[in-house]
Amino acid sequence: MKAIVVRDEAAGTAGMTLVERPEPSAAINDVIVEIHASGFVPTEMEWPSTWTDRRDRDRTPSIPGHELSGVVTALGYGTKGVSVGQRVFGLADWYRDGTLAEYVAIEARNLAPLPGDVEFTVGASLPISGLTAWQGLFDHGRLQAGQSVLAHGAAGAVGTMVTQLAREAGAYVIGTGHAADRNKALDFGAQEFVDLDNDALEDVGGVDLVFDVIGGDIQKRSASLIRAGGTLVTIVGPPEARPPDGVAVDFVVESDRAQLCEIVQRVRDGRLRTNIGNVATLDDAVAALNPTERRTGKPIIRIRP
Numbered sequence: 001m002k003a004i005v006v007r008d009e010a011a012g013t014a015g016m017t018l019v020e021r022p023e024p025s026a027a028i029n030d031v032i033v034e035i036h037a038s039g040f041v042p043t044e045m046e047w048p049s050t051w052t053d054r055r056d057r058d059r060t061p062s063i064p065g066h067e068l069s070g071v072v073t074a075l076g077y078g079t080k081g082v083s084v085g086q087r088v089f090g091l092a093d094w095y096r097d098g099t100l101a102e103y104v105a106i107e108a109r110n111l112a113p114l115p116g117d118v119e120f121t122v123g124a125s126l127p128i129s130g131l132t133a134w135q136g137l138f139d140h141g142r143l144q145a146g147q148s149v150l151a152h153g154a155a156g157a158v159g160t161m162v163t164q165l166a167r168e169a170g171a172y173v174i175g176t177g178h179a180a181d182r183n184k185a186l187d188f189g190a191q192e193f194v195d196l197d198n199d200a201l202e203d204v205g206g207v208d209l210v211f212d213v214i215g216g217d218i219q220k221r222s223a224s225l226i227r228a229g230g231t232l233v234t235i236v237g238p239p240e241a242r243p244p245d246g247v248a249v250d251f252v253v254e255s256d257r258a259q260l261c262e263i264v265q266r267v268r269d270g271r272l273r274t275n276i277g278n279v280a281t282l283d284d285a286v287a288a289l290n291p292t293e294r295r296t297g298k299p300i301i302r303i304r305p
């Protein structure tokens, strides 16, 4: 099969090459999926799991990409919950070969059914950004209607999901980003926007939940804005700051079939819009994943036309 591989951590996405690889085989509880579309998170080259296995041994050449949509072609021993020919989407294991390939072996529990009226490109854009927003807001942030959310990077892949899900849950959303992100953030439902390069973050006043996708100084300044009992949720590593009278939580997104179903149902009935950026073929993926211009939206590789 055709696949993108990486071998050189220092080279990052520039080190991606399109090669021939053996098709994966299905282990216990595995599913083989013929991939139709793959999502990519630009920071994947910084994740240790791209380079080493769970015992910290070199696992290169590795296939990046951890979001997929496609069709089930085979089941491993004991696999239940999905069937051959079914359309699926989901989140691939961080430590296994990923989804920038024609086929992937993935545990059934990491997949959910992709309804027939949802395009593969859309399905592949949802797992990481949708689940991260859902888990950050509801599982870790315990968001309640009437609370306020400071959604950093509100025009980004995760940020647009955070904004929409928080609004739907009855929260007041203040989005942030660069000046060029203002219209997009407001379009996705933010009620206010803070240009982090030119506005004073501190003018926001108190908020109940900060959803941090940036870290560093922005995270530290945001923590001090959190009201008593509020939460800093960060997805960029261990918290560097804590709210004076609240909690700080960091987490890595987990696969969850029920949540994937909730997310895709919202897309079907128009409550949730995806934020898809550049879409390219697998043959053009290396160039597409090394853009010369600023990214806007999640990059998707369309593996099959």
Ligand SMILES: NC(=O)c1ccc[n+]([C@@H]2O[C@H](COP(=O)([O-])OP(=O)(O)OC[C@H]3O[C@@H](n4cnc5c(N)ncnc54)[C@H](OP(=O)(O)O)[C@@H]3O)[C@@H](O)[C@H]2O)c1
Residues within 6 Å of the ligand: 041, 042, 043, 044, 128, 129, 132, 152, 153, 154, 155, 156, 157, 158, 159, 176, 177, 178, 181, 196, 197, 213, 214, 218, 234, 235, 236, 237, 251, 252, 253, 294, 297, 298
């Ligand atoms: N822990 C987890 O489970 C998890 C899950 C998903 C993602 N992540 C991480 O979360 C981060 C965001 O992911 P994503 O897919 O949403 O990325 P993305 O689509 O690039 O969105 C991030 C947004 O924030 C903006 N931004 C970043 N730093 C900024 C700054 N200093 N000032 C103003 N705007 C800033 C970016 O704009 P510019 O790019 O133009 O600066 C972009 O619009 C990544 O680091 C990713 O690895 C973690």
